Amino acid sequence: MLVSTKIPAERPPPVNVRRRVALGEGRTLALSVIAFFFVMTSYYVLRPVRDQLAGAAGSQSLPTFYAIVFVVMLALTPVFGWLVSRFPRKRVIGSSYLFFAASMLAFIPAFIAQDRIGAVSLGRIFFVWVSVFNLFVVSLFWSFMADVYRSQQARVMFPFIAAGGMAGALLGPLLTRLLVQRLGVPAMLVVSATLLLLALGALLALSGRRDINDDSAGAPVGGSILQGAKAAFSQPFLRYMLVLMLLGDGIATMGYTLMADYTKAHFVDNAARTAFYADLDLWTNCFGALLQLTLTPMIMRGLGVVWAMVLPALANMLLLLGLSLAGLVDLHVGGWTVPVIAIVLVGSRGMTYGMTKPASDALYTRTPREVRYKGKNFIETAVWRFGDLVVTTGLVALRGAGVGITAIGLTAAGLACVAAEMGRRAATSPDLLPEQRDDQPVI
Template sequence: MNPRRSPRNEGATLALSIIAFFFVMTSYYVLRPLRDQLVGAVGSASLPWFYAVVLVVMLALTPVFGWLVARFPRKRMVGTSYLAFVVCLVAFVPAFVAQDRIGAKTLGIVFFVWVSVFNLFVVSLFWSVMADIYRSRQARLAFPFIAFGGMGGALVGPLITRLLVERLGVPAMLVISAIALLAALAALLAMSSQPGEEGAASEAPVGGSILEGAKSAFAQPFLRYMTLLMLLSDGIGTLAYALVADYAKVHFLDNAVRTAFYANLDLWVNGMGAVLQLTLTPLILRGLGAVWAMVVPTLVNFILLGALAYFGPVDFGVFGYTMPLIALVMVGSRGITYGMTKPASDSLYTRMPREARYKGKNFIETAVWRFGDLLVTTSLTAARSAGVGIATIGLVCAGLAAVATEVARRAATSPDLLPEQLED
């Protein structure tokens, strides 16, 4: 939001931002249980292959993203990217109609890769636009509420899938997801039309080399810390995801039951994130700053992984439900990441130059993320093959979470972050 905008325009911009992210996350979370149940059908042993394909695709598409950012205004870039994903969603409809002829495994690999690309590019592009529109002071106030709007979509999405998939079928879910993404695009385009002092600058192409994202991730201190933090913290979430896939493969043989299991996990994760974004995260960001909002989630991960190392693979009763401890670790780790880490880290990106906001951030949240996924799942497969138990794996990862705590602190206090008073 811009100081020269009227209060009415500032309110409209914030409202459109919340609406846009609500529909972005609704679109994604309509699809996610469909993807995850395919992973649960094959178990974690196939995940290294899945992530290897995703990483190759990321490395191929990241320069394309950089090329688009360098040459096209924001409105055209957002419109082109989102419309391309809408077309892809509709194109998947006949594939799912012919699912039995294509084969679940073949379709599962393709769909897993595509949904991962959808998540990383659509969501990452949204937050890059937000970092371009909002200045750092406004971002600390607005981002938790924008993220909370996204959590609303993340709760509605799996509910829609759970309630309608048996009545309408899987192909219809793709159409519903496409409609939600079109609604998000409409809100983003309306927001780009809001008058403000920085309209011309923020709509201009970013320019620069298509390799700037990769260069920045290694050259600038803040982006180096964020790269390392991505490998450490999100690697913990990937570990839990892989172990839950093994659990689902053994305990849920029916596709519908397995889909419902993953939808329930999404509801728990997103419910926790929504509560945090509505209550604790805004208080921490306003009162203590981004440093604590970055550090607290790594401390929570340390505690959760310490519990896994101590108790091992046991089941716990939670509010009348019996869940494996590894599922609770996944819910806790992802819930606090979405509810606290994400708003805090995105507010820090507003204190970086525009090219770093788009290209460096996108490189970290695409190529680096998926390289970490591949590294973690390959290491997990090797460890399980060598007879290493879950308790030992939890102990090692607890140590990594302790390292992540220091990395998070350094990222939030990095010397190359622009001072907040320099609202460039």
């Protein structure tokens, strides 16, 4: 954080900090932003490729997909903690990113033969692979950022880095939308792998800089999923966040499951289905970015974090009530045909990315470091995937039993009301540390 110009000149440390920000941290921040931009662009080029498999297979296959993902994530999260606790950071990052780039290319023959292999068989493997990709690539990036920036610097620098990631999240689906109809689905794997290698180049350049604030010198960073699980069930704030994750993920996964059936019924061509999912990601990320730049900062500064946690759940309730009334129909606006379920999915996800996530991240800054990293990691990996499994299994069973979209929408709207209360309780949890003033050090 830059110091005030009112500080007397005889205090040399703040002056040195200002000089370092001007001369060194600008380059370091630029490399960090570039790296995360390419990481997120690579992921969002890949994501519609994964989602079109769900659309081809239909909702009946999603419980199996998510069950395999859940088991594999439970098994690999401790492995991830062991790797980062045992091996130097540069070695783990380099080998992981190279592995995922190479394995992307290895999937190309399978996607060329997708119609012959079948979306269900390919989806079982690719869903797991993309989930592992997300765990290792994104988690490693933020572990590195925790090494590079001290806590006070992080409060200033991380929003810029996150903005670079949001730019990548916008560009990724746009690239897929523009290229997949011309080049085909397999070519998008080449594009994603190239972007990931560009991210690796920026991270290696950053790791080699001498002016970064890395006291560990790239040493192992540590971490254990077991400590995170214990904290998640023993501390009030994390318990509220755990329930909120299950409820919020349940609403989003319900929309994703219904969308899988919609795309299976309306799209036969793999490229067209991929382009449709890229459009969903693009509109979702545009809405999320708009909220982050406009409404969310005003609410968090003016009304407080409590409202930023509650309002998305109330918006979800209204969207789900609309779904229960309208059903799975298409709206015709001008020359556009928009499914109601797409509006629900874009609105729900956009509110999560654009308001709930910034608000919850702000709350995590008021927790001890062990809670901030290990408990948060457990909730956002194992709990998240468990929610996917439960919701898809339950929804497929309900629809198989003849339960209509009206009853499903009303039930989900009720869950959104519960999510609003959980958001309020999380934001006012008694075990949160007091708010810090700008002149206090960050722990």
